[in-house]
Amino acid sequence: MNFQLSDQHRLVRDMARDFAAGEIAPHAEEMDRTKAFPKEILEKAKGLGLMGIVVPEEYGGAGMDFLSYIIILEEVGRVCASTCVVLSVHNTLFIGGLLKFATEAQKRAWLPRAAAGEILGAYLLTEPGAGSDAGSLKLRADRVAGGWRLTGSKSFITNGGVASHGIVYGRTDPEAGTRGISAFLIDMNTEGITRGAEEKKMGLNASSTVQVTFEDVFVPEENLLGEENRGFTVAMEILNAGRIGIAAQALGIAQAALDESLAYSAQREQFGTTINRFQSIQWFLSDMATEIEAARLLTYRAAVWYGEGRRIVKEAAMAKLFASAACMRAVDKAVQIHGGYGYTRDYKVERLFRDAKVTEIYEGTSEVQHIVIARALATGN
Ligand SMILES: Cc1cc2nc3c(=O)[nH]c(=O)nc-3n(C[C@H](O)[C@H](O)[C@H](O)COP(=O)(O)OP(=O)(O)OC[C@H]3O[C@@H](n4cnc5c(N)ncnc54)[C@H](O)[C@@H]3O)c2cc1C
Structure with a gap:
């Protein structure tokens, strides 16, 4: 067992850290305030292969391993959780689905364009009446000559306002429950598809x-x-991998909360000394650091095992469950350490606090992760 990143993974981390610091961080606060989609950042990400991180080179991708991908998400999440989720949905929920389930002809047709960033992917599962219980989805997919006709609606679709393509799930057999659902690759600009107004969210603006x-x-x-x-x-299956990505996003947000807290507590003075001299602040910082390390170990282990082709249903759920909870505790402490200033938009921890919550909700709520873990424990798999 080796707990060090390889030289290659360190290089990937440094590349992602430089990109995040140079190209994303300077715009993150403004993008949050103006709710501007990171279009220019994605243009630059293309040049580094970030639109097809794990896509094999034969399909035009960067050909990196899954741990590299997770490290990149963590570094991007550390500066901008919004850009992180855009990359995560495109790379895992869309491209990951193609890599795992597409025919060779579909891969040749779709992957090179996705990896080049010519197309941006979305994942359309949730419906107004089917969230945690996704298997009860109702979008109809009726058989017709040469294909299917889809009618229904999908909610909370990340990248939905801008994506050119997606994977949508529809009911092909109304009587068969979860065994009556099929997945389809779609062009989001097909006639009959309408995109609603942007949700007014708490974070990930x-x-x-x-x-x-x-x-x-x-x-x-x-x-x-x-x-x-x-x-x-x-x-x-796509969500199993996706959950490792959300764990990485949570990890990035939590690490940023710790970074900000260390810096602030080292310069803020009260009672004639910097606040990091107070034991209560030291305990906050040490708890944050310990939980972040534990979350990182769970997340990296799930990523390495997924990359090795092992079954990681339980490990991915554990990584997401723990990392998102650790992230919430970290951002809460970070705002507390900043006192009243942390409650204002002048400090980054306010954005971190708002961005963190959704990591406990999407790609399976924490309650759903508990169910997944308990089921795996009961069945031994
Ligand atoms: C910003 C954002 C982006 C998203 N992006 C996407 C996307 O790109 N594609 C997509 O398909 N979806 C997306 N989602 C949807 C997301 O995955 C769902 O919101 C999530 O799965 C929860 O579903 P729900 O909101 O319907 O909540 P519900 O399922 O109604 O849950 C409400 C509460 O009940 C609890 N609950 C439900 N069932 C159980 C149970 N059996 N046991 C215990 N507790 C339970 C839940 O944990 C939760 O606390 C996104 C959501 C958000 C907020």
Whole structure:
């Protein structure tokens, strides 16, 4: 067992850290305030291969391993959680689905464009009536000559306002529960698709989150992803990897909270001394650092095992559950350490506090992660 990053992973981390510091950090506060999607940042990300991080080189990707990808998300999340989720949905929930379930013809048709950033992906699972219980989704996918016709709506779709393509889940057999769902690759500009207004969110202001409505949308035969009526498995398998990405995002936000708190507490003076001399502040800082290390170990282990092709359902759920909770505790302490200033928009911890919460909600709430872990414990797998 080796707890050091390899030279190659250190290089990846340094590259991502430089990119985040140079190209994202200077704009993060303004993007949060103006709710501006990070379009120019994604243009620059293309040049570093960040739109197809784990896509093999033969399909035009950067060909990095999954741990490299997770390290990149963590570094980006440390400066801008919005840019982090944009990259995460595109790279794991969209491209990850293609890598795992697409036919060779679909890979050749879609991956090079996705990896080049010519297309931006979304993942359309949640519906107004089907969140945690995604298997009860209702979007209809009716068989017609040459394909299917889709009718229904999807909610909270990240990248939804800007994505050019996506993976959508529809009901192909109304009687068969989770075994009556299929996954489809879609062009988001197909006739019949309408994107709603941007959700007014608590955080992740620079990311796009909209409702997407389908009205009699034709999807051709060749766009079925995976087997017909096996789309729920596609959705869940993609989410397993996605959860490691959200754990990395939480880790990045938590690390930023610690960075800010260390710096602030070393210069803020009260009672004639810097506040980091007070034991209560030291305990805050040491708890934050300890929990971040524990979250990092869980997250990196899940990433390495996923990269090795091992079954990581429990490990991914544990990483997300723990990292997101540790992140919430870290941002709470960070605001506390900043006192009244931490409650104002003048300090980064205020944004971190707002951005953190969603890591306990999307890609499976913490309650759902508990269910996943308990089920794995009970079945031994
Ligand atoms: C910013 C943002 C971006 C998102 N991006 C996407 C996206 O790109 N694509 C997509 O498909 N979805 C996306 N989502 C949706 C997200 O995955 C869902 O919000 C999430 O799965 C929870 O579903 P829900 O909101 O319907 O809550 P509900 O499922 O209604 O849950 C409400 C509460 O009940 C609890 N609960 C539900 N069932 C159980 C149970 N069996 N046991 C115990 N407690 C339970 C939940 O944990 C939660 O506390 C996004 C959401 C947000 C906020």
